[in-house]
């Protein structure tokens with residue numbers, strides 16, 4: 001049986017990660033994996049209700065962090081762990097690195113509090129591979145302006161995204177064994193070429 005993988009997609013809003021998820025899911029399926037594609041915040045009925053609050057309702061930054069992890073707890077229990085236990089591969093549009101980047105980097109919640117939540121909610125679960133889509137802020141902003149109405153996070157100022165991006169890159173340097181940083185300021189075909197190589201090397205490992 002194929003080894004079940006847990007793969008996460010990360011990046012600031014507008015970096016292009018959602019664009020590439022179907023492509024990577026296709027690569028994994030071609031390699032014989034059954035793939036569960038999911039997202040955070042969300043992925044469960046309760047999680048999607050929490051997502052709606054998180055993306056549209058102003059709240060204290062600690063409430064925001066706690067609700068992100070509450071949604072994650074449900075997501076792990078109902079979706080991620082059962083899928084991995086069945087031998088399915090899980091692809092998630094964001095996971096805990098997003099809490100460190102947005103609530104920690106962007107909003108300045110103490111990283112020690114996020115460490116505590118992570119150790120509580122998933123002490124033994126980490127992604128096998130985290131694809132970090134990295135672009136300059138102005139590129140992300142231009143893409144978002146052209147694409148959609150902004151939610152609560154997407155309305156933040158550029159210094160918020162500079163700090164969010166910096167925390168993502170700091171974590172990529174801290175956990176090089178699972179992170180791959182992808183220069184997302186390129187043609188989609190070039191990014192797909194790199195993704196094909198990364199997935200091939202992970203599947204061969």
Ligand SMILES: Nc1ncnc2c1ncn2[C@@H]1O[C@H](COP(=O)(O)OP(=O)(O)O)[C@@H](O)[C@H]1O
Nearest residue numbers: 013014015016017018019143147184186187188
């Ligand atoms: N490499 C790219 N070059 C040009 N436009 C892109 C690229 N990647 C994504 N886009 C466009 O940018 C917008 C945001 O992409 P999306 O994948 O939704 O970003 P994210 O999920 O990271 O917020 C979309 O309109 C998408 O078509």
Ligand SMILES: Cc1cn([C@H]2C[C@H](O)[C@@H](COP(=O)(O)OP(=O)(O)O)O2)c(=O)[nH]c1=O
Nearest residue numbers: 013040041068094095098099102103153154
């Ligand atoms: C998972 C997670 C997401 N977020 C934020 C990042 C995004 O701005 C937002 C929703 O993520 P996302 O699904 O990437 O938004 P979209 O579909 O609009 O591209 O939630 C956090 O702040 N902390 C978290 O832990």
